[in-house]
Amino acid sequence: MTASLASGAKLSRGGSHAAESPGVGARPASFAPSTSLIELDHVGRTFGSGKEKVRAVDNVSLTISEGDILCLVGESGCGKTTTGRIAAGLLKPTEGRVLFQGSDIWSMDRKEFKRYRRAVQIIHQDPYASLNPAHTVYKVLSAPLLRHNLVGNYAEARLKCMELLEIVDLTPPGDFLDKYPHQLSGGQRQRVSVARALTVNPSFIVADEAVSMIDVSIRASLLSMLSRLREQFGVTFLFITHDLALAKHFAWEHTIAVMYVGSIVEIAPTPELIDHPLHPYTQALLAAIPEADPRLTRSKPRVALRSMDVPSLLNLPSGCRFHPRCPQFIEGLCDQEAPELVSVGNGRYVACYRVSQV
């Protein structure tokens, strides 16, 4: 493969070491290291108005360095998809800034924004909705190539499309070029979506539940293809999923951020998050997930919650969002003001009074 897909990026290692390393962090932009590719600075997003106001994302700050993987994990409705779309510049936040290589994307001039637009791509969850049913694979892939003059003529476009199909393991590529989406399986469609994202040589890809609707038996090969993209082309990933097991597998040497009802509650290097979760929500989550191993799952200690009510986005709990269910609730503290995400060393951040008090 000739040209590197990233805009001249070096691969940097993941975040599983000391706090000084350029890892993931919740710091204001001025302290962000120079290799930060995408940064969300106190980003918030509200939908609707009046009585129907929904605070989907609240005060989220994240930094993703070049070549890294950040997994955003949370249950459905926690705001991770909204956060992903904000990071991809497809949705404007109501508060906060989105920085690409240090610059606020919503204050960029046209030329700069165009450059950003092409550097950041998204892969959607639903393989049945991510491709236009009226377009062949060739049309899907050649449209951006032709529009942005990345190829000289139709012959070159066809060649490039075949190259892309090979990268995403759709071989022989000639078989797929003239197919319509409904003639492809779910896994194949997702691969075409990835190929489409690759047409513009992005340096950052937001994968929003990219394998959640794919059969389990095929997921691993899709994930390894995505990992390969990172290794070969230095593509940075924001991997959004509700499945912690998947996050663990995809980002084993990288970082996971856990979201709950619109806020980030914990960020940590993956092995540490799995083995020593600090936030009570993360602990409850890990204890609650069933495992594909009977003895393991039946002997897992459970975390009892104070309440079974799931918070509604229309009527958020005061203070810390998790306090009504939290087994470590401190009355008078947790229900008053939401805790900030603070560093607890080793590249770990937690938003919990219990943890930060210790």
Next chain:
Amino acid sequence: MQQSIAFHHRTGIDRIKDFLRGIGIFLRLIASNRVGLLGFIMVLFFVGLSFIGPHLVPLDTKTKVSEIYVPPSWEHPLGTDHQGRDVWSQIVHGGKDILYVAFLTGLISTFIGVFFGSLSAIIGGSFDSLMSGLADVWLTIPRFPLLAVLAGFIRLDSLSLLALILGVLGWAGLFRAVRAQVFSLKERDYVEAARALDLGLGHIIFSEILPNMMSYIAINFTFAMTSAIYAQTSLVFLGLVPISTSNWGVMISLAWTRGAIFFKDSIYYIMSPIMAIALLQLALVWTGRSLEAVFNPRLRAGA
């Protein structure tokens, strides 16, 4: 990559072959729905009748007092009118205007409706509010009285002018329907992907959204045609349009004023144009049933 690609340039022959294949697919899909196929054949029949027929069947303009209201016979399949003229030849010559106006009106109102509907849905904001408000008001205007009033000011003697007016009057319904469709389509993941790829507004409208609305537009087009046919026929019947050439509407009008409904033998004179119009409308509506299949990409690729 060592793969050899058999990539040949598209020659003229290839294009013709593609075109023929396209027609083949079109015919297969029209035939997929029996009612639609019937409607399509009927439409073809009327088109043939109205545009080719006049060259084969001369218009009978001679007054023959001895043959007033002759019942149907070999010589006069649909009988004769109040002046002894053959009704069948009048039917053959009478469809051209109707079809022409219907088609042109359909084209105009569809074009305006689709253009503004998509634009409005995509741009949103105050432009959308303005256009929607305008459309709402437009829809409440009683079309017929307005047409009647207009007829008093403008000489509606040109068919194209009539089509233009009817087309402009009828844009609002399609505007709202298209706007709703585009609203829903623009939220699709593949449209968002097109945005992320910076493919441009033009591409999004014409390449991503429109192809997925084609069946919707086509069906609405047929309805625009049927409504145009009603409108112009009614106008002609009420004598608001000074069109003197023989057409079905004029036939109905003349037959009515001559009291053709009162005689047993003259029924054919008034019923023929009415049936012609009714059958044409039916044909258009029925064709719509197959149009959905024609524009469905799943069926076109023949999975």
Next chain:
Amino acid sequence: MSKREQSLLSWTEGPEADVPLSVRDLWVEYQAQRGAVKAVRGASFDLYKGESLSLTGESGSGKTTLALSLIRLLPKSAHIRGGQIIYRRDGREYDVLTLEEGDLRQFRWKECAMVFQSALNAFNPVLKIWDQMYDTVKAHDYTDREKVRKQALELLELVQLESERVIDSYPHELSGGMRQRVLLAMSLLLNPQVIILDEPTTALDILTQRTIIELLKELKKKLGFSMIFISHDLSLAAELADRVATMYAGRIVEIGNVYDVFYHPRHPYTLGLIKAVPTVTGGFQELVSIPGSPPDLIDLPPGCAFHPRCPYADERCKQEEAELTAVTRGHLVACFHWERVQNDLGQEWQLRDQ
């Protein structure tokens, strides 16, 4: 009864009365434009008394069709082409597929109830929960309102809901987890012997899933019903099932005790599935995909439906489809090469077995 049916039954843990439900060679097809979709192709299994059986499989495996067939709730486009569904209670037995309208209605809900996914459209949005519960029961000639109300309140308490509040609520006033529990309570109204659950935890958030899982375990212990649940989620099976049946392309390819199936899988597909699903805790494992994709159910490959993707496939597999045969007591596999799978696993699976 055929020799094979006998051999299947001889592996039951006790006398026949302990097998409330037996399915033999069920064939179900859907009529589609392109041809017949063979959704279920000769599926057979037994459900033992008081156990929970998981029908596990991916999309196109036929698990939902199979479950719907059990209470004959298939859509009009589906045809049951053959097989038997034998239901036993108090020494009597009959084939569900031969039941007439009236008897079928009695069978449904009273003998065998189904719990659908907790989506809002499982409910009538304009009726209160109480009305829906009473309607369900009225169709079975239980018209004593007082008695039914008392029973309903008890069941709602049993599923850990505030019975008084919930019984007079509308479906949209309840959360997903609460609705799932109401559906559970509704299924228990007539005290059925068998309960079928369709993806009971999908669409629920993880913490709520946990409560439903624990609740199901508890209810099964308390009330003693037998349970079949459909799931594409292997971890749910590992958590909740006593026995697991894996399905592929309309057939049951492996069935056995949950520990046997997870730690000593004998069918290449089951093995592939387990290797493809990661665990969260317990270190980092390599994930392996099964190459290829699920077959076209209208145009299946000859012989074993899995052979195009199977590392053990040989000429015989391309022509013949294996029947379920016993590997050990209670553990059945439909594969000619199960011994090779066993040998290959040998060492590797020891680690996981600890």
